[in-house]
Amino acid sequence: MSSEPVEQAREHGWIDEATSFGRAFAGAYLFGIPLLFTMEMWWIGTYADLWKLIVFLALTFLANVVLTYLAGFKPRRETSLIASIDESVDTLAVGVVASVIVLLVLNRIAPGDPLDSILGKVIIQAIPLSIGASLANAVFDRHEGRTGEQPSAAESHPWRDALNDLGATIIGGVFIGFSIAPTDEIQLLAASLDIYHEVALVALTLVIGYIIVFTSGFDPESAGPRPTGPFQHPITETVVSYVVSLSVAFWALYLLDRVDFGDPFPSILSQVLVLGLPTMVGGAAGRLAV
């Protein structure tokens, strides 16, 4: 795994650290998306007692210590209790920040809300998010794949790679999209978004899709030959996969009778954008899996 740990440590600068945290956020959203789209989670946050929030934080921290010992999100150099505690503080903070960002964008919290309601919603969602961050290495390390095979440069073909990625995006998107599309949360969220929230949602979806796929690619430990092809440039791949994810989201909503062609366009658009976030995460996970 880490053949030259000391050398890596000496070079561990801002880029490595940013990549590590990118991976942590990617793991957080991959793991936490279904619960972010669960209204009972928002409700619990509204009325949870404050002392329970402290207990939640403490239990999450303990879980993180164990999980970062096993997986973590930084390139592995040392395995010690102190290092795990370090990373657990980081993943707890990542969970809190990831939770604040999504809840703000989805208009579940707003600056004028009562403090205890904001704290409740943020901390309840930070639990699965920070657990996801603590597991990031286990999810994103390509060497840990089931087959353990590295794609060789001779086998890769531009158009076949593109089709593989496209198929994986659709399958992953369908898997997550169709399981979230029938829920009332989509309509509830869509109804509460104004234009600023929608623009922020598009930006957030693109950023999350980007970091999920490419943090693993930047990992120096998994620097195998990257597949080439028209779908493979980082920005292109992210944008194309977003278009695919939005299409999957629309068809999921249409086939499950949540939207119809006769509905007003803004209503269809906001529902598709809302479902586009989990679909994008599913698609990105699908591309990682192949």
Added chain:
Amino acid sequence: MRVTEQREDTEHQQKEPGPARTTVEWITLGISVLIVAAVIGLIIYAYVTQGSTPPIIDASAPVDRVRQVQDRYYLPVEVRNSGGQTAKDVRVAISLTTPDGKTETAEVLIDFLAGEETAHATAVFTRDPRQGTVAVGVISYLAP
């Protein structure tokens, strides 16, 4: 399981203790500690300042802000919980009595109303609330 096995291998390979944290890692750790400490601090602050008083719910309907579209009158209704605890399923009844003695009623149901939170609703009438008497009242709520 694979992860643990590999981890043990790595440990056997490097007997000497792991290298010290870099400056960058100290900085990010410091930021993380600050964020977590801020969250805990805010919880304590909220705990100290928040009364544990039961919900106190007031509803008002400012008649001067009525909006008329065709033959419907949209009356804004503001429901505020000035207590400390959250109320669930808050029901508010709004009734309009016009000078000719006719009465219309509307009802609003609010899923959750946290302490110090204000919810904005709208009651819709077929007669002009500005010409009659509006009565707004909270009927019930559930403890969550």
